[in-house]
Amino acid sequence: MAARARFSLSPFYFFLLNAFLYLPLLLLVIFSFNDSTSLVFPLRGFTLQWYRDLMQTPELIESVVNSLLLAVGSGLAATVLGTLAAIGLVRFRFAGRGLFLSITAMPLVIPSVVLAVALLIGLIQLNVPLSLWTVGLGHVVISLPVVVMIVAARLVGISATLEEAAMDLGTTFWGAQWRVTLPLAMPAIVAGFLNAFTTSFDEFALAFFLIGRQPTLPIYLYSQLRFPSRLPLVVAVAALIIAGSVLLIIFTEWLRRWGSEE
Amino acid sequence: MERNKLSWLTLFIGPSALWLLLLFVLPMGAMALFTFRAGSFGAEREVFTLEHYRDFLSQHSYHLLLWRSTWMSLWVAVLSIVLSYPVAHYLVFRAGDRRILYLLILMVPGWISFLLRIFAWKVILGSGGALNSLLLWSGLIHEATPILLYSPLAVVVVLVYVWIPFAALPIFASLQRIDNSLLEAAADLGSPQWETFLRVVLPLSMPGVGAAFFLVFIPTLGEYVTPLLVGGVNGIMYGNVIQSQFSRALNWPLGSLLSLVMLVVVLPIMLLFNRLIKLEEIVEI
Numbered sequence: 210m211a212a213r214a215r216f217s218l219s220p221f222y223f224f225l226l227n228a229f230l231y232l233p234l235l236l237l238v239i240f241s242f243n244d245s246t247s248l249v250f251p252l253r254g255f256t257l258q259w260y261r262d263l264m265q266t267p268e269l270i271e272s273v274v275n276s277l278l279l280a281v282g283s284g285l286a287a288t289v290l291g292t293l294a295a296i297g298l299v300r301f302r303f304a305g306r307g308l309f310l311s312i313t314a315m316p317l318v319i320p321s322v323v324l325a326v327a328l329l330i331g332l333i334q335l336n337v338p339l340s341l342w343t344v345g346l347g348h349v350v351i352s353l354p355v356v357v358m359i360v361a362a363r364l365v366g367i368s369a370t371l372e373e374a375a376m377d378l379g380t381t382f383w384g385a386q387w388r389v390t391l392p393l394a395m396p397a398i399v400a401g402f403l404n405a406f407t408t409s410f411d412e413f414a415l416a417f418f419l420i421g422r423q424p425t426l427p428i429y430l431y432s433q434l435r436f437p438s439r440l441p442l443v444v445a446v447a448a449l450i451i452a453g454s455v456l457l458i459i460f461t462e463w464l465r466r467w468g469s470e471e
Numbered sequence: 472m473e474r475n476k477l478s479w480l481t482l483f484i485g486p487s488a489l490w491l492l493l494l495f496v497l498p499m500g501a502m503a504l505f506t507f508r509a510g511s512f513g514a515e516r517e518v519f520t521l522e523h524y525r526d527f528l529s530q531h532s533y534h535l536l537l538w539r540s541t542w543m544s545l546w547v548a549v550l551s552i553v554l555s556y557p558v559a560h561y562l563v564f565r566a567g568d569r570r571i572l573y574l575l576i577l578m579v580p581g582w583i584s585f586l587l588r589i590f591a592w593k594v595i596l597g598s599g600g601a602l603n604s605l606l607l608w609s610g611l612i613h614e615a616t617p618i619l620l621y622s623p624l625a626v627v628v629v630l631v632y633v634w635i636p637f638a639a640l641p642i643f644a645s646l647q648r649i650d651n652s653l654l655e656a657a658a659d660l661g662s663p664q665w666e667t668f669l670r671v672v673l674p675l676s677m678p679g680v681g682a683a684f685f686l687v688f689i690p691t692l693g694e695y696v697t698p699l700l701v702g703g704v705n706g707i708m709y710g711n712v713i714q715s716q717f718s719r720a721l722n723w724p725l726g727s728l729l730s731l732v733m734l735v736v737v738l739p740i741m742l743l744f745n746r747l748i749k750l751e752e753i754v755e756i
Contacts (some may be wrong), residue, residue: 219561226558230580233591248594249604290487297483311745312491320693322710326730330505331498350495411584414696427586447587454583462575
């Protein structure tokens with residue numbers, strides 16, 4: 210007990226590490242309201258100019274729309290594929306299960322540049338023109354492992370006896386999945402989707418290789434970094450994305466933890 | 472019944488297995504075959520050659536860069552683990568009921584756009600940047616210089632910044648799984664706290680540390696975005712030479728070969744990762 214009462218550096222270190230993580234982001238948010246085109250101290254004064262400019266930049270709006278379409282599309286595809294795979298992995302033991310798991314997990318760690326080159330070469334040889342679609346194909350590959358893991362983790366917690374009980378009461382296996390397992394796993398499935406959505410919305414390294422003429426938001430922002438006069442605009446978008454991400458993450462985690470506790 | 476099981480299995484596993492086969496496994500094969508082609512387009516693409524292999528073997532700059540990228544990735548992985556381990560430990564053993572909330576606070580920056588987080592550092596470190604102007608303004612320095620920016624060190628610092636939340640997560644998960652009775656037993660047997668940590672907690676958290684290591688080390692090996700933004704000429708990594716074969720040099724076969732080499736380096740590490748790490752270490756909390 211004496212050890213408990215002893216002064217501990219850990220809370221202070223926790224605070225320090227978080228300061229390190231949050232300060233750069235906070236700085237972007239502060240600069241987004243600063244009345245100056247260069248991002249330097251001292252601050253000049255408060256303005257909403259940059260946010261107003263955002264609305265008058267059609268290429269930016271277009272790239273946001275592209276990114277939203279991409280993230281929703283690839284997110285939905287990854288969620289359907291990943292949920293089905295998670296059910297299969299948790300409920301069945303089959304030959305090749307280990308191999309399937311290994312391959313599913315690989316895109317989680319494989320360097321993006323390798324996957325990007327492989328997909329680019331593969332698609333080009335099949336004469337598939339590069340577009341948002343080709344980026345989407347790649348995004349499903351990298352989102353899939355996380356969806357499978359999140360949904361599988363939840364399914365493990367749902368006892369198979371519930372399904373068996375439903376089947377004893379006369380429903381089919383498929384009916385049991387639809388009426389028992391899916392509703393119980395729903396918070397995890399939605400969390401999986403939101404995860405895949407964010408992954409795709411923020412993704413740059415793959416998109417840089419596979420994008421055609423319609424830029425995604427990260428690609429557009431990157432292209433604007435070359436122009437110093439566009440910097441405040443990028444910073445304002447960054448501040449909006451930071452705010453949006455924080456809200457989305459809190460919601461996702463709420464679904465994943467508290468939402469599934471009932 | 473057996474036939475039924477098989478058709479369910481096809482329904483559940485089939486779609487993602489097919490997706491991964493067509494868009495993950497086969498493209499890797501296509502990339503491997505493309506390394507034998509003479510050029511990127513037209514008639515040249517139809518000619519088979521070993522020229523790029525000779526090129527790669529004779530060019531020491533590629534080997535040096537691969538070696539340096541390995542070192543940088545090692546540093547990034549080790550530093551992210553060393554910095555995040557104490558926090559994970561604090562969360563699991565000291566933070567009590569607030570641990571999940573605190574973990575979320577730590578994770579939030581991790582889920583914010585990778586590109587923007589690197590961009591934030593460019594803003595901070597640049598010669599006309601925030602840190603410089605702050606130091607000038609406060610009179611600590613007298614002329615603007617890019618601090619740290621455009622060096623391998625800048626790349627390592629920014630990548631550690633990017634990866635800390637992801638390194639903390641698996642360590643947290645493995646610490647969380649340690650049975651409290653083991654710690655009580657150690658205390659009852661008169662073991663001082665540091666010894667309990669070294670002989671019980673640390674060994675039992677090794678799966679998490681391992682997962683964190685792989686999770687950071689492998690993707691970092693192929694990084695090209697961070698060096699592009701904060702690395703400058705001196706801070707480039709192996710991923711950058713791959714990328715430049717597709718953007719500037721337009722030598723796709725050589726780019727494919729460089730990428731294949733990366734895959735060959737990374738594949739055994741990934742297989743080891745699969746062997747040693749249960750995926751639950753990463754997500755389940």
